[in-house]
Amino acid sequence: MLSYMVNYNGRLDRTFAALVDPTRRAILARLEREDGVSISVLAQPFVIKLPGVMKHLDVLDDAGLITRSKVGRTVTVRFRPEPMREAMDWLRRYERFWSKSLDRLAAYAESKEAEARKKRR
Amino acid sequence: MTSLTLVRRIKARPSIVFDALTTPEGIARWWGPDDGPVLVAETDPQVGGCFRVRFRMLDGSEHESSGEYLEVEKPERLSMSWRWTGGAEDPGESLVEISLRAIAEGTELTFTHSRLHDEESRRSHEEGWTGALDKLERHFLVVERSSP
Numbered sequence: 001m002l003s004y005m006v007n008y009n010g011r012l013d014r015t016f017a018a019l020v021d022p023t024r025r026a027i028l029a030r031l032e033r034e035d036g037v038s039i040s041v042l043a044q045p046f047v048i049k050l051p052g053v054m055k056h057l058d059v060l061d062d063a064g065l066i067t068r069s070k071v072g073r074t075v076t077v078r079f080r081p082e083p084m085r086e087a088m089d090w091l092r093r094y095e096r097f098w099s100k101s102l103d104r105l106a107a108y109a110e111s112k113e114a115e116a117r118k119k120r121r
Numbered sequence: 122m123t124s125l126t127l128v129r130r131i132k133a134r135p136s137i138v139f140d141a142l143t144t145p146e147g148i149a150r151w152w153g154p155d156d157g158p159v160l161v162a163e164t165d166p167q168v169g170g171c172f173r174v175r176f177r178m179l180d181g182s183e184h185e186s187s188g189e190y191l192e193v194e195k196p197e198r199l200s201m202s203w204r205w206t207g208g209a210e211d212p213g214e215s216l217v218e219i220s221l222r223a224i225a226e227g228t229e230l231t232f233t234h235s236r237l238h239d240e241e242s243r244r245s246h247e248e249g250w251t252g253a254l255d256k257l258e259r260h261f262l263v264v265e266r267s268s269p
Contacts, residue, residue, distance in 0.1 A: 094125050094234060097154040102232060104151035106131040109141045113133035113227065 011064070012090055015083040018063035023048065024056050028065060031079035039068075039075045124235035135196035135221040135228045142199060142219060148174055155179045166193050172201065188217070197221050203234070 018024055023046060030045075031037060043053040057077065060066045064083045069076050131138055141147035145162035152159050153176040160183065161175040173187040188202040200218040215236045222229045 091125065091237070093154075094237065095127075098125065098127055098232060098234060100154050101151055102127055102129050102230070105138075105141055105147075106129050106133075106230075108147065108150040109131050109133035109138045109228075112137045112141065116137065 011083065012087060014063040015065070015087045018059050018065055021056065021059075023053075024060055027053075027056060027060065027077075028079060031066065031077060036076045036078050039077060042077055124233060124237060127232045129230045129232070130224065130226060130228070131230055132227040135223050138221055138228045138230060139196040139199070143193075143195075152176055153178065161185070166190055166195075166199075168193055173206070188214070191216075192218075 019028075026046075027042060030042065039050075039053070039057070042057075043050050046053060057066065057068070061068060065080055067078050067080050069078070133141075141151065143164055143166040145164055148162040148164065149159040152162070152174050155178055157176060157178040159174060159176045161173060163174075164170070164172045166172075168190055170190045170193075171187065172190065173185065175183060175185040177183045185206045186203060187206050188204060190199070190201045192198055192200040198218075198220050200216065202214050203217045204214045215234060218233045218235070220231045222231070
């Protein structure tokens with residue numbers, strides 16, 4: 001269980017680290033719109049050179065956010081949403097935690113308010 | 122998206138809500154993601170004071186979080202550092218900020234939990250990948266819905 005959590009955290013770190021960079025976000029946004037883009041086409045809109053794009057793709061690949069497949073001389077890149085889903089699940093756990101807690105906090109405070117009013121009467 | 126904001130309108134005056142947030146008796150009544158019991162609630166609501174809360178979930182697992190009060194301005198503002206203690210949950214320290222505003226019906230509570238994923242996510246949050254993440258979230262929600 002512990003090692004699972006450590007791996008889980010490691011994966012989340014990689015996901016968030018991959019998303020920090022604007023170029024990588026732009027790459028993901030494009031891959032989200034178009035399913036399967038070759039590296040040369042993917043690199044076109046960017047000022048940076050192909051090796052720079054390749055480095056970003058390596059980071060995205062390490063985070064599991066893309067897959068690369070080679071047919072002949074063309075490498076096709078695809079978006080892989082699973083790590084995003086995991087990151088969102090992680091955030092949703094916090095949301096559930098606080099949402100439930102605050103609902104009960106509200107109910108408790110409202111009962112205290114009712115008590116305080118009764119006393120004053 | 123590494124920060125979470127929730128707003129609640131509560132039919133109770135701010136000072137009552139503030140006490141519910143900061144007293145052990147209050148915390149024991151609401152803290153936790155399900156109806157499992159709060160086992161320990163210790164608070165020292167003054168700047169530099171600490172809190173520690175331990176709770177058991179209905180699945181039997183126990184969790185503890187603790188931190189330090191950073192701002193204590195009764196009855197309108199409270200902020201504290203937050204970390205899970207002892208468990209394998211998320212490491213690192215995050216920030217909880219609560220503001221209470223008096224409104225006609227009682228109190229509007231704005232709750233923010235931020236810095237949820239270390240230094241990098243804080244930076245990325247400032248750079249504004251919220252939009253990108255939202256979009257990607259929509260993407261996979263669509264994917265989930267369309268898959269059999």
